[in-house]
Amino acid sequence: MPFVTSTEMFKKAYEGGYAIGAFNVNNMEIIQGITEAAKEQNAPLILQVSSGARKYANHTYLLKLVEAAIIETDLPICLHLDHGDTFELCKSCIDGGFTSVMIDGSHHAYEDNVALTKKVVEYAHDHGVVVEGELGRLEGVEDDVKVAAGEGSYTDPDQVQDFVSRTGVDSLAIAIGTSHGAYKFKPGTKPQLRFDILEEVEKRLPGFPIVLHGASSVIPEFVEMINTYGGKMPDAIGVPE
Numbered sequence: 001m002p003f004v005t006s007t008e009m010f011k012k013a014y015e016g017g018y019a020i021g022a023f024n025v026n027n028m029e030i031i032q033g034i035t036e037a038a039k040e041q042n043a044p045l046i047l048q049v050s051s052g053a054r055k056y057a058n059h060t061y062l063l064k065l066v067e068a069a070i071i072e073t074d075l076p077i078c079l080h081l082d083h084g085d086t087f088e089l090c091k092s093c094i095d096g097g098f099t100s101v102m103i104d105g106s107h108h109a110y111e112d113n114v115a116l117t118k119k120v121v122e123y124a125h126d127h128g129v130v131v132e133g134e135l136g137r138l139e140g141v142e143d144d145v146k147v148a149a150g151e152g153s154y155t156d157p158d159q160v161q162d163f164v165s166r167t168g169v170d171s172l173a174i175a176i177g178t179s180h181g182a183y184k185f186k187p188g189t190k191p192q193l194r195f196d197i198l199e200e201v202e203k204r205l206p207g208f209p210i211v212l213h214g215a216s217s218v219i220p221e222f223v224e225m226i227n228t229y230g231g232k233m234p235d236a237i238g239v240p241e
Helices: 007-016 028-041 051-057 059-073 087-095 110-126 157-167 195-204 220-228
Strands: 022-024 045-050 077-084 100-103 130-135 139-142 145-147 171-174 210-212
Touching: 022 077, 028 045, 028 059, 045 051, 045 059, 051 059, 051 077, 059 077, 077 087, 087 100, 087 110, 100 110, 110 130, 110 157, 130 157, 157 171, 157 195, 171 195, 195 210
Parallel strands: 022 045, 045 077, 077 100, 100 130, 130 171, 171 210
Antiparallel strands: 139 145
8 A cells, every 4th residue: 555645534534523643753663653553543644754853764764664564554644744844845755755745834924934835735736745734833842843932823713714725735734722842831831722713714614624733642641651760851741631
């Protein structure tokens, strides 16, 4: 089974009323763990590779490791570039066998984000690859993506229809208060998750694939275990389950 795009995955997810997990991978052990767990649940997968992971493990090695996982599990797997920030990076992944890329132009002004995203979409679609865009900025740290506290911004629901229409993206990442990394919220503070924004976006884009980054939980028992055996993750807090 070859790599698949996320198009059919998203369609089935909407019909079935479930979400699809997208997991960042950096090496063989992570890929094995995720795909074996997904096989137990018979779940489709999006495996994400960041620019940092490509630098660390090499594009070709990661590609072949995921191909091996498909052979072992026979699962539908979409190989996705996470937080690509330039046309050149997205093009490299498209030319190198990825079936999905994210172009994150959220650090640009709105019109510049539209122009950059549209350029990536046109090239990707010509090569049978799907594209995720982003509106709004998540705080936190994930590889090369670093947005300081106070510099993030919620997605403006009034922009989403225009953005999707003008760029032609296949899915849209929005910011509702989730955060990258294991330190998503400060101890003693209540997470400010704006589900009202999510609802407004859904009204404006009915049936359109919406992506939430930084939405993972950080299980306290696992944090305690890590710290017990020599790790250093004080006050790691994720999205409440």
